[in-house]
Amino acid sequence: MPLSVLIFDVDGTLAETEDCHRQAFNLAFRDAGLGWNWDHELYLKLLSVTGGKERIRHFAEHYDGEFLNAMDAGQRIASLHQMKTVHYGDLIGSGEIPLRPGIKRVLDEARKNGLRLAIATTTTRTNVVSLLTATLGKGGPDLFDAISASDSAERKKPAPDVYYDVLDKLGCEAGDCLTFEDSQSGLISARAAGINTVVTLSAFTSCDDALDALAVLSDLGEPNHPCTAVQGDMMGRACVDLHLLDIWRKNCR
Numbered sequence: 001m002p003l004s005v006l007i008f009d010v011d012g013t014l015a016e017t018e019d020c021h022r023q024a025f026n027l028a029f030r031d032a033g034l035g036w037n038w039d040h041e042l043y044l045k046l047l048s049v050t051g052g053k054e055r056i057r058h059f060a061e062h063y064d065g066e067f068l069n070a071m072d073a074g075q076r077i078a079s080l081h082q083m084k085t086v087h088y089g090d091l092i093g094s095g096e097i098p099l100r101p102g103i104k105r106v107l108d109e110a111r112k113n114g115l116r117l118a119i120a121t122t123t124t125r126t127n128v129v130s131l132l133t134a135t136l137g138k139g140g141p142d143l144f145d146a147i148s149a150s151d152s153a154e155r156k157k158p159a160p161d162v163y164y165d166v167l168d169k170l171g172c173e174a175g176d177c178l179t180f181e182d183s184q185s186g187l188i189s190a191r192a193a194g195i196n197t198v199v200t201l202s203a204f205t206s207c208d209d210a211l212d213a214l215a216v217l218s219d220l221g222e223p224n225h226p227c228t229a230v231q232g233d234m235m236g237r238a239c240v241d242l243h244l245l246d247i248w249r250k251n252c253r
Contacts, residue, residue, distance in 0.1 A: 180200060216231035
């Protein structure tokens, strides 16, 4: 069965966006008059909770229980998340967050060879569109045949729901696909859906148990910027291409 679909996680996979999210959360907290501040170390811990509203609630449970005692706590969380999304769009729109090495090259190669592209993420569709537009231009979102975001699945990663949604939207089987993730929860999500996965570690993530991944890499690499393989054989290549992905996929059968 030939490889016909490439699926991409967003935050940490397409681009190093997590610190941008952190800054946007802090700006929303400031606007709401809260004394909360998520520094790098704290945010690294909070990333174990997928979903922005879920992350806010988790933080309040552990650091500001009084916030949750208010009758309108749910509404306040939703409002904070909306403000955060606006700030994130403004920060991303500045154009200072590039795609990670090799992403644009692999996207172009996939489209040239007739592969379909998809997004599977737990962030909001608005955030996805903001990033794709800022990095790939106004037509960026249209390069993807399916976008499955936080509004597409009831359960967030590490549950496989978002990947099942992509398969349903494209009308394809898991064996037709290969996905790119940057975290343990993303890997668990994709593999639970039966989809082969390449992990590209990001600044905010690690993948301590990645035996189920086809490969674990620093990034996808460029001809003049070789990637580093933590796990997997690059077959003498400096960077990932479709042929190498197909070799990894066939070898795992």
